[in-house]
Amino acid sequence: MKSSSLGSITAAAAVVLSATTATAFVSSPSTTSKSTLSIANSLQDDLTFVKPDTLNDGQIQEQLCTDAANKMRRVMVPVSKEVTDTGYVGVSYIHFKAEKKTNTLPLLLVHGFDSSALEYRRLGPQLAKLGIDVYCVDLLGWGYTQLEDVNSFSAQSKVDALKGFWKTVGNDGDVVVGGASLGGAATIEVSNTQYNN
Helix, strand or coil: CCHHHHHHHHHHHEEECCHHHCCCCECCHHHHHHHHHHHHHHCCECCCCCCCCCCCCCCCCCHHHHHHHHHCEEEEEECCCCCCCCCEEEEEEEEECCCCCCCECCEEEECCCCCCHHHHCCHHHHHHHCCCCEEEECCCCCCCCCCCCCCCCCHHHHHHHHHHHHHHHCCCCCCEEEECCHHHHHHHHHHHHHHHC
16 A cells, blocks of 8 residues: 555544644644653553464464454553442554554554454554554453453443543554544544544
């Protein structure tokens, strides 16, 4: 895929979560790298999480799927008490780390109905090669998110979990969000609540 066509696809499906950067997809490299460093040291992993065994459990032979599954992680993110009594839920994601330094904002991608972050197993590595930090996130109730002890999987709960995810993993920094189908609807809601707060 040519980078020019990739840019138009990304722009068409993306929303920037910052009123100050709504027209630009760039931030200063020093800001991005500092927040990335502090993020890696502050995450609380969900200790009950077991990475998906795509080969044995799913009988999936695609190497990109296996590679993506091996990168998967589940972290505890804050949500309302309506979602879970503890106020935290485990959200799974895959981070495709940028392979070169650019001024591009990180990209948060959300999968469609009845899918998982593995949906982006091909796109994520390609974007990382271009210098984009890509976070592919499972929607609450789908993929490999926490299911036990969750009181609500409503649309609002999914939005709360996505907001909690970026607050935890992205330090609530500027980000470009995009999604397919249900994931697109969720990212629109996340961006609407960001602008209205």
